[in-house]
Amino acid sequence: MRSTSFIVLLAAVAGVYAQCSSLGTGASDSATEFTLSAFNPATSVTSPLHLVSVVTIPHTSFHVLSTQAATINWLGFTMTSGIITAIPPNGETAAVASLGNINPDPSNISPPAGPWPTWSNTLAPPSELFCSVPNPSGGDAILALHDRTDLFFLCPSFFSSGVDPVAIVYNASSSVFPDAFSYDGASCQPVTLLLVPSS
Numbered sequence: 001m002r003s004t005s006f007i008v009l010l011a012a013v014a015g016v017y018a019q020c021s022s023l024g025t026g027a028s029d030s031a032t033e034f035t036l037s038a039f040n041p042a043t044s045v046t047s048p049l050h051l052v053s054v055v056t057i058p059h060t061s062f063h064v065l066s067t068q069a070a071t072i073n074w075l076g077f078t079m080t081s082g083i084i085t086a087i088p089p090n091g092e093t094a095a096v097a098s099l100g101n102i103n104p105d106p107s108n109i110s111p112p113a114g115p116w117p118t119w120s121n122t123l124a125p126p127s128e129l130f131c132s133v134p135n136p137s138g139g140d141a142i143l144a145l146h147d148r149t150d151l152f153f154l155c156p157s158f159f160s161s162g163v164d165p166v167a168i169v170y171n172a173s174s175s176v177f178p179d180a181f182s183y184d185g186a187s188c189q190p191v192t193l194l195l196v197p198s199s
Helices: 002-013
Strands: 033-042 045-048 048-056 060-066 076-079 082-085 097-102 115-119 130-133 139-147 152-158 166-170 189-197
Touching: 033 152, 115 166
Parallel strands: none
Antiparallel strands: 033 045, 033 076, 033 189, 048 060, 060 115, 060 166, 076 082, 082 097, 097 115, 130 139, 139 189, 152 166, 152 189
16 A cells, blocks of 8 residues: 555656756756766865665665665666666666655655655656756766755765665755654755766
């Protein structure tokens, strides 16, 4: 019963679309193969990001962007019509597509304003919420979610015992306390997500 409700919710979330044209000339809802990195303007450090599995339930699993190494060596991403899809290793697993911004806790799914940009291999339609925006500094393009480039944070996150990656959170709150399926808001750092073209 719960998984059916979850699929219905994800289908509703998928009804939201990115408006990339509002982000200026050159903004696009498509990009060829790339990887993602987090640039911390306070430290000038750029950290590569990986899709890390944080929850697995029957027939699907949920992944978030993290600085920790992933157990699956994804080959990068593509973006089409605002949907970011992970490219799987040859023959190992199905691709996972962006679901937008949800809390991947199967017992308490939050609405699309929830904390983690999430990817899954669920049968629910993916969300068309991402844009690639030209970098005003002339470097790699910048990722936007819900038409914003300035609401990504790198936060210590907590899902279950031993699953505690430093992960990307959207529109993080400094008042959130670390707990199961939560993050340490006081330790979050604002970052810019960069689309690095695959070589």
